[in-house]
Amino acid sequence: MSKKKPQAKHAQERTVANPSQKTTPPSFKGWEWLRNTHKLSLFLFAFGALLYANTLGHDYAQDDAIVITDNMFTTQGMKGIPGLFTYDTFFGFFKVEGKAKLVSGGRYRPLTPAMFAVEYALFGDKPGVMHFFNALWYGLTVVVLYQVLLLLFGQRAAWDDRLKNSAAIYWIPLLATLVFAAHPLHTEAVANIKGRDEIITLLGSLAALGLLLKGRLPHLVGAGVCFFL
Numbered sequence: 714m715s716k717k718k719p720q721a722k723h724a725q726e727r728t729v730a731n732p733s734q735k736t737t738p739p740s741f742k743g744w745e746w747l748r749n750t751h752k753l754s755l756f757l758f759a760f761g762a763l764l765y766a767n768t769l770g771h772d773y774a775q776d777d778a779i780v781i782t783d784n785m786f787t788t789q790g791m792k793g794i795p796g797l798f799t800y801d802t803f804f805g806f807f808k809v810e811g812k813a814k815l816v817s818g819g820r821y822r823p824l825t826p827a828m829f830a831v832e833y834a835l836f837g838d839k840p841g842v843m844h845f846f847n848a849l850w851y852g853l854t855v856v857v858l859y860q861v862l863l864l865l866f867g868q869r870a871a872w873d874d875r876l877k878n879s880a881a882i883y884w885i886p887l888l889a890t891l892v893f894a895a896h897p898l899h900t901e902a903v904a905n906i907k908g909r910d911e912i913i914t915l916l917g918s919l920a921a922l923g924l925l926l927k928g929r930l931p932h933l934v935g936a937g938v939c940f941f942l
Contacts (some may be wrong), residue, residue, distance in 0.1 A: 747883035750863060754856045757887075761894040762852030768844040768904045776907040779806045780826045781833070781843070787826055790834030797830060798823040824942060825910040843906045851903045854916040855894045861923040862886030868926065917942045 773782055784805035786793030796805065802820040836842040866882040902908035917939045924936035
């Protein structure tokens, strides 16, 4: 004779929630939009870049002469790129050996001058174009910072029960990124074309950190490339 299941257990099985049914945790009531990180990333990119839209009409600054206007390699356009990667950055400006010693350790930073050389070749002697690209690179840096903070808080929430299903793991990265983007401390780096080396340095470092946090082999290789650049 077959045994019947206890009615209580059968009733309990019927009350199990459907896994496909999406529910909003109580802490997210009114904050659901924070989960749309793709749209927020686009917003942060536009926010960071447009903050420096006023620089598009600016001219060169004093330091720009070293890497752009008075640099014999940059003003050659594409043809000058090998020289930028061969010599210290000051060589293209002073045009003689030994001047690199004016600054302790020299200044071998060929990547951003090479970017300026490409822009000089494509658009000519137009500072507004280079200011435009500075703003775009800054906007991208803001987005990468946001993504790295999301990864950090997401990993923290994986082992901290207090943060699981908490809106804090979304709104804290967003708020921190907005403060970073709007902070006037970055004005010189973005408004001064030569300051792109600082933008690219931070961008590469943040990208390397974000890829390291993902942890897979392709990500580790990408992190090495970003950090090297």
